[in-house]
Amino acid sequence: MPDSLSGRKLCRRGLCHAEHVIAILSAPSNLGLRPPGPGSTPGTSKAPEAFRQAGLMAELTEAGARDAGVVIAGRYVDDDLTRPSGVVRNQESMIEHSRRLARRITALLDAGDTPLVLGGDCSILLGIGLATSARDGIGLVHLDGHTDFRHPGNSDECASVAGEDLAAAVGLHWPTIADIDDAGPYFDPQHTVHIGHRQDDEEAAEATRVLGLVVAAEEAQATTPGQLASDVRAIADTGYWLQVDVDILDPSVMPAVDSPDPGGLTATELTALLQHLAPHAIGISITVFDPDLDPSGDHARTLTDIFTTGLDQLT
Known part of the structure; x- marks a missing residue:
């Protein structure tokens, strides 16, 4: 294993900082996705265990994180x-899962830990939003191959929250979803950043009008990670939640997702971006990896390499 991925080096870089422990919380949900076929269910709920098998848990706990x-x-x-x-x-x-997830994340934040939530599909952003909405000034940085900005105001096909989570998070969905326990909007749209959609994303124009910053994958690739992170902090400030949907990666790198679209980031590009964004995050969530589409485990190991290196300064 390369030294850059070793637990010893991660610890030197701050992952096991004495005042901030990385708390790895599994949230194996598939509730927000459409069924992949008649009589079948999405495989994203298997992702945390696939990450464990690929060595992500071992790498992080060796560096000082806790389960x-x-x-x-x-x-x-x-x-x-x-x-x-x-x-x-x-x-x-x-909704019930969101409430229970919110309680667990709240307890971790109250204890001074930095939650690393392993999904699951990205409907877990509802539970994360419930937890962070009780804290003032928490921005959202949403890395995703799609804007996930479908909502009842722009579509008659609302049904799968995994394609609607960002819209719900900023209050643009049915109140049952976007205002659970009267806590919505979970994030202020003007302190919300989205990065990574493709140029043909149908909701990108609206997202650009509503959110503080929207950056397509092609634009992100044309900007240095340091400059992009600086632009992010100008909108989300520091102490934001970092949500990473792995379909931000190009399908040549990560085909094991439910909606792969060409034109995404490379593994190197995502790793570098995470290295610049993670140090300013109060927590991070990883979503939409589907182990059913990764029978060899190779893609889980690719993600393990990306996140072990990319999050080496998440403290």
């Missing part, structure tokens, strides 16, 4: 034939 356990989601149900209008897939289970 903070798991928040189990409810059973996935393909309810397309029975779900009424105005209700998203697995809505009741998702």
Whole structure:
């Protein structure tokens, strides 16, 4: 294993800082995704264990992180034939999971830990938002291959929160989703940054009007990581939540996602960007990796390399 990935070097760089422990919390949800086929369920709920098998947990705990356990989601149900209008897939289970996840994240933040939440699909952003909304001034940095900005105001096809999570996080979804326990909007749109969508993203123009900063993948690749991180801090300040959906990567690097689109970042580019963004994050979440699409485990190991190096200064 290269020295840059060794636990010893991670610890030197601050991952095991005495005042801030990285708390690895598994959130194996698949509730916000459409079924991949009739009678089947999305595989994202297997991601935390796939990361464990690939060595991510071992690398981080050797460097001083701790295992903070798991928040189990409810059973996935393909309810397309029975779900009424105005209700998203697995809505009741998702709301309950969001509440339980929020309580766990709140406890970690109150203890002074830095949560590293391993999803799961990106509907877990609802639970994260519930936790952070009670704290003043927490921005959001959303790295994703899609804007995830579909909502009832721009689409008649709202059903899968994993494609609608950013819109919900800033208050643009049905109140049942965007205002759980009267806590919405979970993030101030003007202190929210999105990076990584492709140029043909249908909701990019609206996201650009609403959010503080929106940067397409191509634009991110044309900017140095240091400059991009500086632009991010100008909007989200420091102490933001960093949400990383792995389909920000090009499918040639990471095909094991539900909606791969060409034109994403390389592994090197994402690693460098994380190295600049992670030091200013109060927590981070990793979502949408699907081990069912990675039978050899090679893609899990690629992600382990990216995150072990990219998060070496998350403190």
